[in-house]
Amino acid sequence: MNIVMLDTHTLGENALTPLEQLGHFTGYALTSPSEVIPRSKNAHVLITNKVKITKEHMQALPNLQLICVAATGTNNIDLPAARECGVTVCNVAGYSTASVIQHTFTLMSLLLNNMHRYINDCHEGAWQRSDMFCRLDYPIHELAGKQLTIIGYGELGQGVEKVAQAFGMQVVIAERQGAEPRQGRMRFEDALAQADIVSIHSPLTEDTVNLINADTLALMKPSAVLINTARGPIINEADLAQALTNGTIAGAALDVLSEEPARSDNPLLEYTGSNLLLTPHTAWASHQARDRLIAQIALNITAFTHGESRNLVS
Numbered sequence: 001m002n003i004v005m006l007d008t009h010t011l012g013e014n015a016l017t018p019l020e021q022l023g024h025f026t027g028y029a030l031t032s033p034s035e036v037i038p039r040s041k042n043a044h045v046l047i048t049n050k051v052k053i054t055k056e057h058m059q060a061l062p063n064l065q066l067i068c069v070a071a072t073g074t075n076n077i078d079l080p081a082a083r084e085c086g087v088t089v090c091n092v093a094g095y096s097t098a099s100v101i102q103h104t105f106t107l108m109s110l111l112l113n114n115m116h117r118y119i120n121d122c123h124e125g126a127w128q129r130s131d132m133f134c135r136l137d138y139p140i141h142e143l144a145g146k147q148l149t150i151i152g153y154g155e156l157g158q159g160v161e162k163v164a165q166a167f168g169m170q171v172v173i174a175e176r177q178g179a180e181p182r183q184g185r186m187r188f189e190d191a192l193a194q195a196d197i198v199s200i201h202s203p204l205t206e207d208t209v210n211l212i213n214a215d216t217l218a219l220m221k222p223s224a225v226l227i228n229t230a231r232g233p234i235i236n237e238a239d240l241a242q243a244l245t246n247g248t249i250a251g252a253a254l255d256v257l258s259e260e261p262a263r264s265d266n267p268l269l270e271y272t273g274s275n276l277l278l279t280p281h282t283a284w285a286s287h288q289a290r291d292r293l294i295a296q297i298a299l300n301i302t303a304f305t306h307g308e309s310r311n312l313v314s
Contacts, residue, residue: 001022001023001024001044001045001305002023002024002026002042002043002044002045002063003019003022003023003024003025003026003043003044003045003047003301004025004026004027004028004039004040004042004043004045004046004047005019005025005026005027005028005046005047005048005070006028006030006031006036006039006040006046006047006048006051007028007029007030007031007048007049007050007051007070008027008028008029009029009030010049010050010070011049011070011290011293011294012285012287012290014287014290014291014294015291015294016294018294018295018297018298019047019294019297019298019301021298022298022301022302022305023044023045026039031051033051033052036051036053036057037057037060037061040057040061040064041060041061041063042063043061043063043064044063044064044065044066045064045065045066045067045068045301045304046061046064046066046067046068047067047068047069047070047297048067048068048069048070048076048077049069049070049071050071050076051076052076052077053067053076053077053078053082054078054081055078055081055084055085058078058081058082058085058087059081059085064085064087065087065088065304066087066088066089066090066300066301066304067082067087067088067089067090068089068090068091068092068297068300068301069089069090069091069092069313070092070293070294070297071091071092071293072091072092072093073091073203073204074089074091074313074314075204077089077314079313079314082314083314087314088304088312088314089312089313089314090300090304090310090311090312090313091311091313092293092296092297092300092311093155093311094155095289095292095293095296096283096284096285096286096289096292096293097155097156097159098159098286098288098289099283099284099285099286099288099289100156100159100201100229100283100284101156101159101160101163102286103229103255103279103282103283104160104199104227104229104283105143105160105163105167107227107229107253107255107277107279108143108197108199108225108227108253109143110253110277111225111227111251111252111253111275111277112140112141112142112143112146112197112225113140113141114138114139114140114274116274116277117137117138117274118135118137118138121135121137143164143167143168143169144167144168144169145168145169145170146169146170146196146197147169147170147171147172147194147195147196147197148160148161148164148169148170148171148172148195148196148197148198148199149172149173149174149186149191149192149194149195149197149198149199150171150172150173150174150199150201151174151191151198151199151200151201151202151211152200152201152202152203152230153173153185153201154201154202154203156201156229156230157173157201157202160199160201161173169197172186172191172194172195173185173186173191174186174188174191174192175187175188175191176188176207177189177207177211189216189219192216192219192220193219193220193221195220195221195224196221196223196224196225197224197225197226197227198220198224198225198226198227199227199228199229200212200226200227200228200229200230200234200235201229201230202230202231202234203230203231204230204231204233204234208231208234209233209234210233210234210235210236211234211235212226212228212234212235212236212239212240213235213236213239214236214239214242214243217239217240217243217248217249218243218248220248220249221249222247222248222249222250223250224249224250225249225250225251225252225253226240226249226251226252226253226254227252227253227254228252228253228254228255228256229254229255229256229283230256231256232254232256232257232258232259232260233258235254235258237257237258237266237267237268238267240252240267240268241267241268241270241271244271244273244275244276245271245273250275251275251276251277252275252276252277253276253277253278253279254268254276254277254278254279255278255279255280255281255282255283256281256283257278257281260281261280262278262280296311
């Protein structure tokens with residue numbers, strides 16, 4: 001069995017041994033669209049994280065039987081074309097839950113403690129010049145007692161809720177915008193208006209694109225902060241930059257942007273205020289999470305070779 005992975009670089013330094021043991025494995029660090037067909041021409045199994053696989057690709061690869069997406073989202077695969085071409089598609093879910101939850105609370109704590117500013121001051125010698133044992137230049141706030149509004153109540157949202165409760169936070173689950181609240185949920189607008197912290201964990205759909213915009217940001221308290229470890233296009237970035245500039249909200253911490261890699265003309269990258277934190281889409285990427293991802297891909301391939309369905313999306 002010939003197995004080809006088109007973007008091994010996206011998994012960092014983690015060992016690919018579980019995949020290499022399944023057959024003849026070939027890995028490419030990164031693959032451009034024009035390289036997909038020549039590199040995959042003998043593949044029975046194709047593994048991709050972010051490389052797009054189109055109908056044209058599949059029609060040109062008669063040996064292809066299985067596409068394994070090295071992620072949860074499958075928007076880089078033409079799923080109708082896969083069904084038409086008889087190609088099975090699998091993904092991996094749940095591998096990064098612990099990593100994303102940890103990153104969410106890291107961003108939250110950094111922002112509320114102004115830790116990034118204190119760390120920078122230490123590097124620049126401000127503590128060394130202090131006239132007392134500590135510095136109290138920037139506000140420091142506890143998570144305990146804060147209302148956390150969670151947008152998106154799947155596995156990640158539920159995991160964040162459990163950790164938040166351990167911190168002594170009051171957790172509210174936002175209902176979908178425009179929907180009547182279900183048991184245990186609060187109307188979307190009310191959930192934003194009451195929040196001290198809003199944390200986004202919803203998938204990217206037609207309904208969630210630009211969900212956070214000038215109108216919804218205006219519902220939030222000026223003291224509130226926004227966390228996004230989900231998908232970049234859920235936030236209108238120009239509106240958020242304006243809200244941070246105007247003090248509509250107190251701060252934001254994001255692990256995702258609408259275009260990745262980030263573009264230098266993104267309004268959030270042009271913003272210079274200290275109330276914005278950005279990380280380069282690393283919430284999912286703990287070493288342990290990547291090991292789990294590789295192991296799950298191997299299990300998907302093994303199940304397929306035994307005629308079993310596992311993490312099937314098409």
